[in-house]
Amino acid sequence: MLSAKLSALAAALSSAVEHLVQSLTRRKSIKSSLDAETKLDKCLSTIDLTFLGIGCTLGSGIYVVIGQVAKSIAGPSVVLSFLIAALASVLAGLSYAEFGSRVPRAGSAYVYSYVTVGEIWAFVIGWNLILEYVIGSASVARATSTYIDAMTHHTMSNFLTEHAPINVPSLSPYPDFLAFGLTILLSVILCLGMRESSLINNIFTIVNLFVIGYIIICGLFQVNAHNWSIPYEEVPHPEVNGVGGFFPFGVLGMAAGAGTCFYCFVGFDVIATAGEEAVNPQKAIPVAITSCLAVCAVAYILPSIILTLMVPYYSLDPLAPLPSAFELVGWYVAAYVIDAGAICSLATCLLTSICGMPRVVYAMACDGLIFKFLAYVSNRFQTPVIATMVTGTFTGLMALLFNLRDLVDMMSIGTLLAYTLVSICVLLLRYEDGEDESELANGPSSSPFNFSPIEFFQPRNNLPNKKSFCVVKIFLLVEVVGTVWSGLVVLYLSRQLHEAVWWTIVLLIIPLLLMVFSLVVIWCQPQNDTSILSFRVPLVPLIPLLSVILNVYLMLNLSVATWLRFLVWMLGGFLVYFLYGIRHNGDHIHCRDSYLELSGSNTDSLPSNLANSDASSVGESNGHLATEKAALQSAEDHVKVLAVCNTLEIAVQGPSIKYVTPVLTLSCHKLSQILDPHLKRRP
Numbered sequence: 089m090l091s092a093k094l095s096a097l098a099a100a101l102s103s104a105v106e107h108l109v110q111s112l113t114r115r116k117s118i119k120s121s122l123d124a125e126t127k128l129d130k131c132l133s134t135i136d137l138t139f140l141g142i143g144c145t146l147g148s149g150i151y152v153v154i155g156q157v158a159k160s161i162a163g164p165s166v167v168l169s170f171l172i173a174a175l176a177s178v179l180a181g182l183s184y185a186e187f188g189s190r191v192p193r194a195g196s197a198y199v200y201s202y203v204t205v206g207e208i209w210a211f212v213i214g215w216n217l218i219l220e221y222v223i224g225s226a227s228v229a230r231a232t233s234t235y236i237d238a239m240t241h242h243t244m245s246n247f248l249t250e251h252a253p254i255n256v257p258s259l260s261p262y263p264d265f266l267a268f269g270l271t272i273l274l275s276v277i278l279c280l281g282m283r284e285s286s287l288i289n290n291i292f293t294i295v296n297l298f299v300i301g302y303i304i305i306c307g308l309f310q311v312n313a314h315n316w317s318i319p320y321e322e323v324p325h326p327e328v329n330g331v332g333g334f335f336p337f338g339v340l341g342m343a344a345g346a347g348t349c350f351y352c353f354v355g356f357d358v359i360a361t362a363g364e365e366a367v368n369p370q371k372a373i374p375v376a377i378t379s380c381l382a383v384c385a386v387a388y389i390l391p392s393i394i395l396t397l398m399v400p401y402y403s404l405d406p407l408a409p410l411p412s413a414f415e416l417v418g419w420y421v422a423a424y425v426i427d428a429g430a431i432c433s434l435a436t437c438l439l440t441s442i443c444g445m446p447r448v449v450y451a452m453a454c455d456g457l458i459f460k461f462l463a464y465v466s467n468r469f470q471t472p473v474i475a476t477m478v479t480g481t482f483t484g485l486m487a488l489l490f491n492l493r494d495l496v497d498m499m500s501i502g503t504l505l506a507y508t509l510v511s512i513c514v515l516l517l518r519y520e521d522g523e524d525e526s527e528l529a530n531g532p533s534s535s536p537f538n539f540s541p542i543e544f545f546q547p548r549n550n551l552p553n554k555k556s557f558c559v560v561k562i563f564l565l566v567e568v569v570g571t572v573w574s575g576l577v578v579l580y581l582s583r584q585l586h587e588a589v590w591w592t593i594v595l596l597i598i599p600l601l602l603m604v605f606s607l608v609v610i611w612c613q614p615q616n617d618t619s620i621l622s623f624r625v626p627l628v629p630l631i632p633l634l635s636v637i638l639n640v641y642l643m644l645n646l647s648v649a650t651w652l653r654f655l656v657w658m659l660g661g662f663l664v665y666f667l668y669g670i671r672h673n674g675d676h677i678h679c680r681d682s683y684l685e686l687s688g689s690n691t692d693s694l695p696s697n698l699a700n701s702d703a704s705s706v707g708e709s710n711g712h713l714a715t716e717k718a719a720l721q722s723a724e725d726h727v728k729v730l731a732v733c734n735t736l737e738i739a740v741q742g743p744s745i746k747y748v749t750p751v752l753t754l755s756c757h758k759l760s761q762i763l764d765p766h767l768k769r770r771p
Contacts, residue, residue, distance in 0.1 A: 111670055113206035116199075116455075128194065128365045129282050129470035134372040134379075136286045141359040141380030143293045143436030144444065146387055148231055149352030150300065151430045154392050155409020160328075162345030163336035164316045164396040167389060169345030174385035176346070177353035179635035180507040181381045182625045183514045184360050188373030189622045190517070194364035195451030196357050196444075197506035202455070204513035211669060213509055214452045215661035216502030216654075221445035222479065223499050224354075226486035228441055229267040232434040233487075236266065239427060260491050267487035274439050275480025278446075279466070279473045282365050285443060292436040299429025300387050302422075303410060307394035310417045315400050329402040336401065347642060352388060354503050355437070356380050358444040374623030442483065446475035456672035458664060497650040498657070501643060508639040511632040512564065518615045518628050519560040521552050544609045556613045563606035570599035570606070571637045575644040607633060 132140070158166040187200045195202075198214035237244045248262035278285045318332040330336025337344075359376045366372045395404070398413050405412035411423035450472040453463035462475045547556050577596045578585070584592040610629045618624045625631055 112208040114673075115204065115206050116202045126194075126364050127465040127467075127470065128472070130365055130367055131283045132286060132362060132366045132372070134366075134368075134375050136290065137359050137362065137366055137372050137376035138379045138383075139290045139293045140286065140362060140440055140443070141356045141376055142297075142383055143289045144355035144358045144440035145353055145380060145384045146293075146296065146300075147228060147352075147355065147433055147437035148430075149349075150387060150391060150433065151410055151426070152407065153349065153352050154388070154395055155404045155412075156406045157345040157348055158392065158396055158401045158409070159404045159406050161337060161348065162342045163330055163401045164334050165337075165339075165342040166345055166349070166392050166396065166401075168342050169349045170352075170385070170388045170392055172343075172346040173349035173353060174381070174389070176350055176635075176638050177356070177385075178381055179631055179638065180511065181356055181377050183507075183511045183632055183635060184357055185374035185377045185623045186514055186621065186625045187510060188360050188363055188377065189370045192363040192366065192369030192373055193451065194361060194447040196360040196363075196448065197510050198448055198451055200360075200513050201509050204516050205509065207457070207673065208665075209509060211452070211457050211661065211665050212658070213502075213506050214448055214457065215658070215664075216505055217448045218445065218479075219657055220499045220502035220506075221441055221448065222483050222486060223496060225271065225438060225441040225445060225483045226267075226490070227496055227499075228434060228438045229271045229483070229487040230260075230264060232270060232431070232438060233264050233267040235430060235434060254489070258491055259489055263488050265488065268484040270438065271442065271480055271484035271487055274442050275476055275484075278439070278443055278480075279469060279471055279476050281469045282362075282471060285439065289436050289439055289443075292432040292439075295432045296429050296436060297383075297387070299425060299432070300391060302425055302429075304390050304394055306414070306419065306422055307391075307398050310419070311394065311397035313397065315397050318400055323402065347645065349388070350642065351500065351503075353381065353384060354499075355440070356384075357503075357506065358440050361444040361447045364447075371622045442476075442480055445479045445483070446472050449475040449479055457669035459668070460672065497646055498653050500646060501650065501654045504639045504643045508636050508643075511635040511639070514625055515560065515564060515610070515629050515632045518618070519552055519557055519610070519613055520616070521554050521557045545612045547612065547614055550614050552614050552616055560610050560613050563609045566606045567603055567610075567633055568636065568640065570603040571640045572644070573599040574603070575641045579644055603637075 154166060154170075157169060158164070162169045184196075191199055191203055193199045195214065196217065198210050198217060201213045202210035233244075244266060245262060248265075252263055254260055254262060277288065316334050318336075320326060320332045323329050323332040323336070326332075330341070335342060356377055359373060359380060363369045363373045391410070395409060395413055399416050403412075403416060410426045414420070414422035414426070449458065449462050450465075452458045453460055453475065462478065463472065464474045465471065466473045543555065544559060547559075549556070574596055577592065577599075581592045581595070585596065607629065610633075615628065
């Protein structure tokens with residue numbers, strides 16, 4: 089009797105663990121995502137989406153970052169820094185473009201992860217996108233307020249510092265009411281409709297682009313090629329300003345500048361976030377993303393050329409490089425035009441950042457991973473008003489009270505992690521076994537390992553199958569591990585590498601060889617047919633893997649303090665997920681369809697509360713169906729049957745996986761019917 093109870097307990101624990109794993113890795117199907125109707129207003133054209141991306145991407149970088157990188161990091165080679173950064177951004181942008189043509193839904197990388205790698209990774213990405221948008225929007229709000237304050241000779245900051253100081257570490261020296269007011273005002277505008285918000289963004293973005301054109305045209309009359317080849321003797325304080333020439337800080341300075349310039353291109357993913365509101369998203373999203381990155385690349389590279397040719401790089405003002413450059417050549421009027429462009433640029437960046445944030449929250453709330461009330465959409469304005477005002481208010485409070493300098497680096501983790509996972513998702517969808525999509529959607533499936541090494545390079549089939557997909561996943565993991573390995577060697581053993589210490593060279597060569605081998609193996613595997621897609625990433629798997637390598641390396645460069653803050657943020661996110669999200673996901677329809685497939689029934693035989701369920705109802709896990717299948721296979725064993733029944737009871741009563749659903753009731757009812765010939769029916 090004791091052994092039977094222990095066996096039952098072991099079976100219950102095993103099944104509960106299996107059920108939890110299935111819950112963490114369950115996936116949304118692409119078909120159901122496409123078929124789901126949207127309550128949002130589908131009003132955005134390709135031009136609107138393009139301007140949305142330009143407004144979010146072409147922010148303060150054009151007016152501040154160019155001067156900072158040119159003066160103290162790269163010199164005139166800032167031109168190449170922006171070129172490299174643009175190419176690196178294109179690698180991630182291509183993956184977003186393909187996914188946008190596959191799954192044009194609100195949520196961007198969150199949705200892409202949900203349909204490819206599973207729920208827990210989708211939650212991680214979504215939770216970090218919220219962090220990225222909150223800190224990014226609050227930072228832009230503070231930057232806008234600071235810029236306006238500087239134009240008024242710091243009247244606001246001096247008054248508030250004197251009359252309302254905040255003497256608390258890590259908080260702002262004074263409450264920035266202007267930043268708070270701007271954030272709330274733009275949040276209200278976004279609530280009134282996407283059409284109106286898009287019109288405002290288009291106007292401000294056009295003004296910003298005209299100002300950039302003005303800078304380029306006027307600057308052409310003041311260029312001096314000598315500023316790209318300044319000799320060492322003419323450089324003041326060479327210990328600070330470098331050695332002159334085109335690479336005053338060396339090639340490494342140019343590479344370091346590229347890392348800084350890369351973050352200037354962050355923001356194009358807002359196009360994918362707002363894709364659900366596009367008129368023709370499958371075609372509009374890829375065109376908008378590629379057009380946005382092309383325009384932004386030109387808008388960053390050409391002014392950097394003009395700026396470094398107009399004046400010596402070391403004479404630039406790092407806080408206001410463009411106005412100071414024109415003042416140095418005697419064009420004082422240009423400074424006022426540049427100020428107008430800067431205000432428009434910051435305004436559009438703030439508007440589009442606040443626009444993207446509630447769409448991610450809305451997508452997660454629709455799936456039940458965060459609180460469902462955030463998914464409310466106004467019937468009149470067709471916008472997620474609650475999500476917009478909640479996130480806008482939270483962002484405004486951050487801008488009002490906090491000193492965000494220490495938190496800005498946390499934006500990078502969320503962005504880079506999203507870029508990495510989207511590139512991985514493109515690879516997995518290209519190589520996955522399309523014949524068994526339902527099994528992949530329901531959780532982890534066991535991949536066969538009985539293949540010979542020759543199949544790494546010469547697969548037996550021309551179409552993807554379980555074997556080829558298993559090979560791709562294994563060597564994709566090797567690629568990621570090799571990237572982390574080589575990145576850590578370069579970062580922490582750079583001095584030994586520079587001195588050519590043999591063991592450090594070996595430590596670097598081993599992962600590089602593994603990465604090259606993995607790339608060749610993945611390239612040899614068969615891919616799915618993508619001819620029906622309106623946009624496809626070229627040179628797969630090379631381009632997605634290059635994007636993964638670059639993003640992982642940039643993440644390794646972040647400070648330990650940034651990673652610790654990131655872990656604290658994720659701890660809060662996991663509390664939300666395991667206490668709420670895992671029990672309120674939106675898979676009710678998927679559970680119903682899985683039951684019909686198992687039982688061979690139709691909706692007429694289902695109870696009304698299950699047959700009439702829709703995608704907005706509170707959904708639960710389909711892991712009970714897998715438990716039911718296991719029970720049916722072992723019906724002749726009385727002890728195993730009791731263990732399965734106990735497992736169902738534990739799943740209902742457990743604190744972390746409390747799934748009380750019509751599906752569970754239906755499963756128990758059908759289980760008792762089928763087991764009736766083998767044992768007495770349980771009450």
